[in-house]
Structure formats: C-alpha cells, structure tokens
Amino acid sequence: MSDALIASHATAGMLEHKILERRARVGIVGLGYVGLPLAVEFARAGFTVTGIDISPEKIRRVNAGDSYVGDIPNSTLGPLVESGKLAATTDFSAVLELDTINICVPTPLRKTKDPDMSYIVSACQEVAAHFHAGMLVILESTTYPGTTDELVLPMLAKSGLQVGTDFFLCFSPERVDPGNPRYQTANIPKVVGGVTPACTEMGRLFYSQALEHVVPVSSTQVAEMVKLLENTFRMINIGLVNELAVMCGHMGIDVWEVIDAAATKPFGFMPFYPGPGLGGHCIPIDPFYLSWKTRQAGIEARFIELAGYINGQMPHFVVDKVQMALNQAGKPVMRSHIHIMGVAYKRNIDDLRESPALDVMMLLERRGARITYSDPWVRTLRLDGGELTAAPETTAGEADCVVIVTDHSAFDYAALVERSRLIVDTRNALKSFRSEKIVRL
Ligand code: SAJ
Numbered sequence: 001m002s003d004a005l006i007a008s009h010a011t012a013g014m015l016e017h018k019i020l021e022r023r024a025r026v027g028i029v030g031l032g033y034v035g036l037p038l039a040v041e042f043a044r045a046g047f048t049v050t051g052i053d054i055s056p057e058k059i060r061r062v063n064a065g066d067s068y069v070g071d072i073p074n075s076t077l078g079p080l081v082e083s084g085k086l087a088a089t090t091d092f093s094a095v096l097e098l099d100t101i102n103i104c105v106p107t108p109l110r111k112t113k114d115p116d117m118s119y120i121v122s123a124c125q126e127v128a129a130h131f132h133a134g135m136l137v138i139l140e141s142t143t144y145p146g147t148t149d150e151l152v153l154p155m156l157a158k159s160g161l162q163v164g165t166d167f168f169l170c171f172s173p174e175r176v177d178p179g180n181p182r183y184q185t186a187n188i189p190k191v192v193g194g195v196t197p198a199c200t201e202m203g204r205l206f207y208s209q210a211l212e213h214v215v216p217v218s219s220t221q222v223a224e225m226v227k228l229l230e231n232t233f234r235m236i237n238i239g240l241v242n243e244l245a246v247m248c249g250h251m252g253i254d255v256w257e258v259i260d261a262a263a264t265k266p267f268g269f270m271p272f273y274p275g276p277g278l279g280g281h282c283i284p285i286d287p288f289y290l291s292w293k294t295r296q297a298g299i300e301a302r303f304i305e306l307a308g309y310i311n312g313q314m315p316h317f318v319v320d321k322v323q324m325a326l327n328q329a330g331k332p333v334m335r336s337h338i339h340i341m342g343v344a345y346k347r348n349i350d351d352l353r354e355s356p357a358l359d360v361m362m363l364l365e366r367r368g369a370r371i372t373y374s375d376p377w378v379r380t381l382r383l384d385g386g387e388l389t390a391a392p393e394t395t396a397g398e399a400d401c402v403v404i405v406t407d408h409s410a411f412d413y414a415a416l417v418e419r420s421r422l423i424v425d426t427r428n429a430l431k432s433f434r435s436e437k438i439v440r441l
Pocket of ligand 1: 272282
C-alpha cells in the first residue's frame with residue numbers, strides 16, 4: 001500500500017474515531033433557525049460545539065444562553081453554554097481547531113429570481129481560509145443541484161487536499177419546520193450525500209451520533225435534489241388548489257367542500273388548501289433554484305413557472321373578491337376602510353417574509369382603500385414606505401370590509417363575525433359560521 005494511501009486511511013480513521021468517541025470538535029456556521037438547533041443537538045450528544053455567525057448580537061445572545069429561536073428554549077440552551085459544550089464566535093479562525101463544519105446560511109433569491117449564492121460563497125471562503133486535513137464539511141443550505149461539487153469543492157480543494165481521503169465533503173438538506181410540535185431536528189430523518197462514498201459514510205457516521213434517523217444517498221446532487229423535490233411538490237400542489245379555487249369561484253362551487261370531501265380518500269390523495277398566495281422563505285423560493293439550474297441546461301421547468309405564476313396571482317384574486325364584495329354592498333374600494341386579520345405568512349408564527357398579506361394590503365391601498373390590520377404576532381410592519389402598527393381586533397367593527405388573510409388561532413372568530421359588516425375569508429377560518437356577510441375564497 002502506498003504511503004499516500006496509508007496516510008489517507010489514517011486521516012479517515014482518526015476522524016472516525018473522534019466522531020465515534022464524540023471528541024470531534026463540531027463547528028456550525030450560521031446560527032439561525034437551522035444552525036442553532038443543530039448546534040444544540042450535537043452539544044446535547046456530548047460534542048463540544050462552536051457556533052460561528054457574522055452577527056455579533058446572535059453570538060452575544062447564544063453565549064448568554066438567551067435563545068432567539070422559538071424551538072430552542074433558554075432552559076435548553078443555557079446549561080449547554082454554562083457547561084462549555086456550546087460557545088459562539090464571529091471569528092472564523094476557530095475553524096483551525098475544528099474537525100467538522102456544517103454550513104447553514106441563507107440562500108435567498110434575487111429580484112430576478114436568480115439564486116443569491118453570496119452567503120454560501122462568503123461562508124466557504126472563510127472556512128477555506130482556515131481549512132486543514134481531516135475535516136468533514138457539510139453544506140445544509142438549500143441550493144441547486146451541483147452547488148456542492150461545482151462551487152464548494154473547488155474552494156476547499158485549493159488547499160491541495162484530496163476530497164474523500166484528506167477531507168470529506170457532503171450535502172445534507174435542512175428540513176427544519178419551525179414551531180412543529182412533533183418533528184424537531186433530532187427526530188426528522190436526515191438525508192446526506194457525499195462527493196465520494198467515503199464522504200457519504202463520514203457524513204452518515206457524524207449525523208448518527210446526534211440524530212435519530214440518517215438516510216445516506218449516493219451523491220451530493222441527489223441530496224440537493226431531494227430538498228428541491230420536497231418543496232417544489234408543495235408549491236405546485238398549492239398552485240393546483242389555488243387554480244381550482246379560481247375555477248370553483250367562477251362555477252359557484254365551494255372549493256373547500258370539494259377538498260374536504262376529496263381528503264376522505266384514504267390513499268393517493270394529500271389535501272392542500274387555497275389561500276391568498278405563497279409566503280415564507282422556503283416554498284416560494286426553493287423551486288426557483290431548480291428551475292434556474294435546469295434553464296442553464298436548456299430545460300424549461302414549466303410546472304414550476306406556471307405554479308409560481310398562479311400562486312403569484314392569488315393576491316390579485318383576493319383583492320378582486322374584496323372589490324366585488326364591497327360593490328355588492330354599494331361601496332367602492334376607494335376611501336373604504338378595510339381591516340386585515342393576520343399578516344404573517346402562515347398561521348401562528350411572526351414571520352412576514354414573502355407574506356401575501358403585504359401584497360394584498362399594497363394592492364388595496366393603491367386602489368384607494370384605508371388599511372388597518374390586527375395580528376398578535378406582528379406588532380408593526382412597513383407598507384409602501386410607511387409604517388403600520390397592529391390595531392386591536394375590535395377595529396374590525398369600524399371597517400367597511402374585513403379580510404382574513406392569515407388564520408391565527410388566537411383570533412376570536414365569533415366576535416369577529418358578530419362585529420363585522422362584511423368579511424372576505426381567504427382561509428376558510430369561518431367554516432363553522434353561516435352568514436350573508438361572509439364571502440369565502
Ligand atoms: N400554504 C397554502 N396552502 C397549503 C399550505 C400552505 O396556501 O395547503 C401557504 C402558507 O400559507 C404559506 C406558504 O404556503 O404562505 C408556505 O407554507 P408551508 O406550510 O409550506 O410552510 P413553510 O414555508 O414554513 O414550509 C416549511 C418547509 N420546511 C422546510 O423547508 C424544511 C416545508 O418543507 C414543510 O413541509 C412546511 O414547512 C410544513 O409542512 O410546515
């Protein structure tokens with residue numbers, strides 16, 4: 001056996017032992033809703049974990065045991081920090097002392113719907129600057145198939161180290177669902193694919209120390225594509241039911257009743273529900289990473305583009321519903337007071353990212369309506385350059401029309417029906433109420 005082969009076996013062997021004995025020093029780059037829970041799981045498993053983030057405020061709060069991620073209570077974070085199992089820093093030179101690195105940074109879309117890879121590139125540049133033999137690097141940020149092999153690998157290979165022998169490189173999609181009471185980082189199956197089989201095995205071994213179920217796949221591209229399939233599946237099916245809602249609206253059919261009845265089929269069907277549009281930082285964005293990549297290969301991802309168009313039209317559909325409902329009441333949108341119930345992108349969270357409520361409010365304002373809103377999760381928001389502050393739910397009683405955009409559980413729907421003159425319900429939140437004043441999507 002050549003000296004190089006002997007050396008590479010030694011490198012893999014050493015890292016494997018460190019991981020198995022939980023002596024491997026774990027690094028997590030990006031301490032957001034993905035990175036911080038991952039850091040906590042490895043610290044809980046007995047590893048010494050270093051969180052690295054560019055935000056000094058995040059670092060301060062982590063080191064103070066003061067969690068800013070809803071799924072991680074202070075009672076979990078605090079003891080891990082106090083015991084020295086988890087510490088955070090903005091200093092990437094910490095990588096010199098680390099054995100494994102998970103990169104969990106954002107992958108937004110530019111306005112042109114092209115992937116913004118700047119966060120991944122910046123993080124990889126910092127890791128590469130302090131890179132050394134014997135490391136396992138895993139990219140977790142959602143991205144187009146090929147990113148790990150085509151973008152990350154060359155940046156690390158510049159060190160002259162050989163992937164699969166001197167270091168190990170994988171992709172593993174994040175599947176965190178913030179606020180999910182049943183599925184959290186430890187018990188969500190973890191897909192991982194490596195640049196080489198040895199990389200995949202190292203990634204499998206690593207995750208197996210802290211997570212309940214690991215799913216190794218044959219390559220980084222498969223792992224990258226798994227995530228995109230999962231979220232494209234949702235986006236397209238939401239687009240399907242949104243189109244069905246428009247069809248049923250024109251045919252005078254209750255789309256909600258149709259979906260509920262279809263959902264009684266015990267196999268081969270999965271219910272999705274129409275709404276005011278598609279919000280969040282995953283579903284409206286991830287599929288366009290796939291369509292951007294396929295377009296490079298001359299293949300048009302027509303389902304994705306069409307679903308994106310249909311979902312993007314829903315705020316306009318809602319505003320037309322409001323205009324027609326006011327018209328029935330003999331009122332123009334112009335100078336009407338319209339009260340929005342719920343502005344976050346989905347129920348029971350405070351996240352406004354890509355929220356269709358913002359589109360609905362802007363479109364109504366541009367048609368001359370006076371807009372107020374209630375949302376127990378969102379105290380203020382910016383709209384067309386101005387700032388709006390949440391009003392009490394009783395404001396609905398003063399409005400010419402109320403629009404339920406996000407169906408938070410905290411709302412008092414019975415009181416809302418009682419006090420409102422006219423309600424456009426985009427979420428079927430009032431399915432148990434019968435009243436002429438309720439207009440459903
Ligand atoms: N929406 C509909 N109709 C539906 C479902 C959702 O209009 O039937 C809307 C929501 O109101 C929201 C948007 O789509 O505006 C996205 O909703 P989502 O339920 O998909 O929630 P997200 O964006 O938090 O998606 C995350 C994803 N998790 C990850 O990417 C790791 C997604 O894969 C999960 O399936 C989803 O959570 C979940 O199931 O909660």
